[in-house]
Amino acid sequence: MQRREVMAAGAMASLAGWIEAAPARAQPGRPVPPPRSRDRLATWRFHLGHASDQAADFGYGRDQRTFAKAGTATAAAAMPAFDDSGWRNVRVPHDWAVELPFAPPAVPASKETEDAVAAHGFKAIGRDFPQNSIGWYRTTLPIVPGDRDSAIWLEFDGVFRDCTVFVNGYVVATNASGYAPFAAAIGDFLDYDGGPNVVAVRVDASLGEGWFYEGAGLYRHVDLIRAAPVHVAYWGSVVRTVPATDGAQVSAAIEVRNAGARPAEALLRQRILAPDGSVAAALPDRTATIAPGATTTIEAAALLRAPRLWSPDDPALYRLESDVVVGGATVDRYVTRFGVRYLRFDADRGFLLNGRPTKLLGVCNHQDHAGVGTGIPDALHRWRIAQMQGMGANAWRSAHNPPATALLDLADEMGMMMIVEARRNSSDPEAMDELDRILRRDRNHPCVIAWSLGNEEPHQGTARGARITAAMQARVRTLDPTRPTTFALDNRWDVGVGKTVDIVGFNYRTDRIEAFHAANPLVPVYGSETGSTVSTRGAYANDPARHVVRAYDTEHPWWASTAEGWWKIAATRPYIAGGFVWTGFDYRGEPTPYAQFPSISSYFGVVDTCGFAKDNYFYYRAWWRSDPIVHLLPHWTWPGREGQPVEVWVHGNCAEVELLLNGRSLGRKAMPRNGHLAWMVPYAPGRLEARGFDGGRRTARDVRDTAGAAHRIVLTADRRLLDASGDDVAILRAEIVDRAGRTVPDAGHRVRFTVAGDAAVIGVGNGDPTCLEPDRASERSAFHALCQAIVRVGARAGTVRVNAAADGLVPGGVTLIAR
Numbered sequence: 046m047q048r049r050e051v052m053a054a055g056a057m058a059s060l061a062g063w064i065e066a067a068p069a070r071a072q073p074g075r076p077v078p079p080p081r082s083r084d085r086l087a088t089w090r091f092h093l094g095h096a097s098d099q100a101a102d103f104g105y106g107r108d109q110r111t112f113a114k115a116g117t118a119t120a121a122a123a124m125p126a127f128d129d130s131g132w133r134n135v136r137v138p139h140d141w142a143v144e145l146p147f148a149p150p151a152v153p154a155s156k157e158t159e160d161a162v163a164a165h166g167f168k169a170i171g172r173d174f175p176q177n178s179i180g181w182y183r184t185t186l187p188i189v190p191g192d193r194d195s196a197i198w199l200e201f202d203g204v205f206r207d208c209t210v211f212v213n214g215y216v217v218a219t220n221a222s223g224y225a226p227f228a229a230a231i232g233d234f235l236d237y238d239g240g241p242n243v244v245a246v247r248v249d250a251s252l253g254e255g256w257f258y259e260g261a262g263l264y265r266h267v268d269l270i271r272a273a274p275v276h277v278a279y280w281g282s283v284v285r286t287v288p289a290t291d292g293a294q295v296s297a298a299i300e301v302r303n304a305g306a307r308p309a310e311a312l313l314r315q316r317i318l319a320p321d322g323s324v325a326a327a328l329p330d331r332t333a334t335i336a337p338g339a340t341t342t343i344e345a346a347a348l349l350r351a352p353r354l355w356s357p358d359d360p361a362l363y364r365l366e367s368d369v370v371v372g373g374a375t376v377d378r379y380v381t382r383f384g385v386r387y388l389r390f391d392a393d394r395g396f397l398l399n400g401r402p403t404k405l406l407g408v409c410n411h412q413d414h415a416g417v418g419t420g421i422p423d424a425l426h427r428w429r430i431a432q433m434q435g436m437g438a439n440a441w442r443s444a445h446n447p448p449a450t451a452l453l454d455l456a457d458e459m460g461m462m463m464i465v466e467a468r469r470n471s472s473d474p475e476a477m478d479e480l481d482r483i484l485r486r487d488r489n490h491p492c493v494i495a496w497s498l499g500n501e502e503p504h505q506g507t508a509r510g511a512r513i514t515a516a517m518q519a520r521v522r523t524l525d526p527t528r529p530t531t532f533a534l535d536n537r538w539d540v541g542v543g544k545t546v547d548i549v550g551f552n553y554r555t556d557r558i559e560a561f562h563a564a565n566p567l568v569p570v571y572g573s574e575t576g577s578t579v580s581t582r583g584a585y586a587n588d589p590a591r592h593v594v595r596a597y598d599t600e601h602p603w604w605a606s607t608a609e610g611w612w613k614i615a616a617t618r619p620y621i622a623g624g625f626v627w628t629g630f631d632y633r634g635e636p637t638p639y640a641q642f643p644s645i646s647s648y649f650g651v652v653d654t655c656g657f658a659k660d661n662y663f664y665y666r667a668w669w670r671s672d673p674i675v676h677l678l679p680h681w682t683w684p685g686r687e688g689q690p691v692e693v694w695v696h697g698n699c700a701e702v703e704l705l706l707n708g709r710s711l712g713r714k715a716m717p718r719n720g721h722l723a724w725m726v727p728y729a730p731g732r733l734e735a736r737g738f739d740g741g742r743r744t745a746r747d748v749r750d751t752a753g754a755a756h757r758i759v760l761t762a763d764r765r766l767l768d769a770s771g772d773d774v775a776i777l778r779a780e781i782v783d784r785a786g787r788t789v790p791d792a793g794h795r796v797r798f799t800v801a802g803d804a805a806v807i808g809v810g811n812g813d814p815t816c817l818e819p820d821r822a823s824e825r826s827a828f829h830a831l832c833q834a835i836v837r838v839g840a841r842a843g844t845v846r847v848n849a850a851a852d853g854l855v856p857g858g859v860t861l862i863a864r
Contacts, residue, residue, distance in 0.1 A: 143418030260419030355384030384491025405623025416808020437669025470499030506537030572624030577605030583829030653812030699737025
């Protein structure tokens with residue numbers, strides 16, 4: 046296969062056993078199996094341990110005996126009878142690092158070391174803080190006598206970081222990676238006769254894996270799975286599609302495991318359900334004899350006629366139901382969600398989705414958010430995707446690690462294409478095992494369009510780097526030959542790793558892509574990191590002493606560019622598949638351009654750590670969406686600057702824009718394609734207005750009014766109806782306005798949030814990269830008039846009232862309904 050056309054979506058899938066399916070219809074009498082049980086282990090007890098004090102670490106490692114005798118003296122906190130009543134109740138996903146104090150350097154860091162010191166956001170965690178770097182979690186498993194004959198295991202979607210899992214005092218699993226998922230079979234260690242069954246997890250976050258804030262703890266979901274002895278194995282389903290004359294050929298490879306003591310004759314019966322739930326196709330039945338303790342792969346395929354193709358515009362999802370039948374009874378049902386879509390990265394035409402050139406309008410993101418750190422609830426993942434889609438983004442790069450399953454599930458549903466990135470670019474056995482787990486977990490997600498094997502590695506331009514990456518790529522080819530590989534390089538794109546992967550990613554240096562393309566015309570290219578424009582939301586003058594960066598599209602580090610600078614290149618060259626802005630959200634750690642305390646988060650985002658839009662958000666919004674828009678900056682409240690010139694910009698996509706001050710036109714200008722407009726306007730209080738025109742007709746408008754004194758708080762929620770599940774959250778925005786409802790741009794009042802009903806504030810933020818107030822709190826100072834609270838509702842249906850108050854202001858409130 047030439048690199049000019051890197052095909053995906055099943056071009057190499059096996060079609061053994063393919064048949065044309067009968068017309069879609071339900072199967073009368075089809076037995077409904079007892080459901081495979083999945084219990085989400087959300088409630089835990091938590092306590093800090095200690096990395097250097099055995100007594101404070103509950104005896105872990107005492108007398109070097111933790112691994113000496115199975116189930117004995119492993120650690121006091123690992124034993125079922127341990128009294129954890131004094132431990133704190135927490136709900137997983139949970140990040141304990143976000144709760145820790147800040148730890149400024151004892152002495153100023155040198156220029157050579159300041160980035161490393163600041164990288165994780167100055168939290169008091171790591172080897173210098175052994176008292177904060179170990180966390181213990183305990184929960185009781187709901188085991189009943191009838192579970193004795195089941196296959197039972199735990200699934201961890203991600204634990205940061207090095208962890209040991211105990212069940213009833215026995216070590217059942219260890220895992221080093223902070224990002225790769227893993228499972229632990231626990232059936233042998235359980236008490237089925239009514240005794241307590243306790244799982245304990247010791248998490249060691251002393252060492253990091255990245256150069257950014259990474260959190261600590263059980264920050265992703267943990268599930269308890271029960272299945273029949275003969276069942277579809279963990280990550281045991283692969284569904285692939287290839288185009289056919291009459292539709293799509295769907296092939297399925299299902300791994301069926303026999304955990305029983307005798308050979309089993311298993312029949313695999315499968316059908317495909319359409320997005321509307323109807324039966325779209327049936328696969329032929331397959332039978333197999335499976336030895337005790339063995340796993341057998343069973344393959345079958347069918348024709349899916351006239352399928353709806355998955356895309357950002359129509360994220361249509363199909364489901365493969367795989368029933369395992371033993372002795373005439375259905376003993377397991379495994380559901381695999383998939384999409385039918387065809388991908389191609391072309392060296393001349395860029396990225397093609399379902400045969401159509403589609404520019405990747407992407408964002409890179411780390412996995413933390415104000416208030417909760419890396420312990421992001423599912424509803425907040427959904428909200429974060431929606432904020433980027435509102436800007437026009439259709440793609441997301443999970444930098445620099447594989448994402449949570451919850452994020453991928455939502456990307457499937459919402460139509461956000463994903464590049465999944467491995468954390469470690471290495472071919473050592475542990476790194477390769479991590480890669481295996483990532484691939485096996487994620488390869489059925491239609492949102493995933495490529496596997497990234499690394500980012501800016503020092504060996505990227507060397508023969509050694511090429512060998513390492515080639516070994517990883519070979520593993521990708523084995524487990525998922527349907528998607529291409531890529532690498533995010535910041536130099537030496539034409540040697541080493543750049544000669545190995547299918548698609549070459551340019552981190553910045555977008556202006557060098559043209560020369561690379563001329564010299565390497567068969568290599569697909571895209572911007573794996575673009576922009577890195579830095580800004581402080583709501584600030585319009587640089588103030589280095591206060592670590593403030595103005596929000597015009599002008600400021601960036603030496604290696605980066607403005608938003609306009611890179612996008613004008615990528616937008617006008619069809620061979621560039623697109624680009625991924627660094628970053629969508631501001632993130633903790635790596636506080637560029639100020640790596641000194643008290644800057645604790647980055648300034649790169651098009652939105653801040655709360656998701657509040659900066660002005661550059663509207664530059665991308667203008668050119669990544671087609672609906673008309675104009676956006677004015679800055680605000681228009683400048684007391685004491687009367688008569689002084691103010692730099693006024695307009696982002697927008699209308700053909701022409703007219704600017705008016707207090708009703709007087711300051712002129713009409715043509716909007717340059719992929720550009721912006723600017724005026725110097727002598728300040729006068731009142732109304733600044735931008736009007737956008739297309740074909741002589743006004744199609745968009747934006748205003749900035751001079752604000753009066755702060756008067757009240759306007760509190761709004763992203764949605765009012767929530768699920769009474771104990772896990773759903775509402776994202777609340779508190780905005781300080783004057784009597785006329787105009788935003789007061791310099792308002793910084795401390796806002797107090799109170800909750801009445803079955804709910805609680807689980808985190809707060811304001812987007813200020815220098816704010817040192819705690820995230821786990823019920824109050825927060827507004828920053829440029831805004832702050833945020835994340836409220837989690839309980840499991841009891843009813844109404845919840847949230848109020849926001851501040852001294853001297855009329856309070857605001859919102860009512861939520863949990864149902």
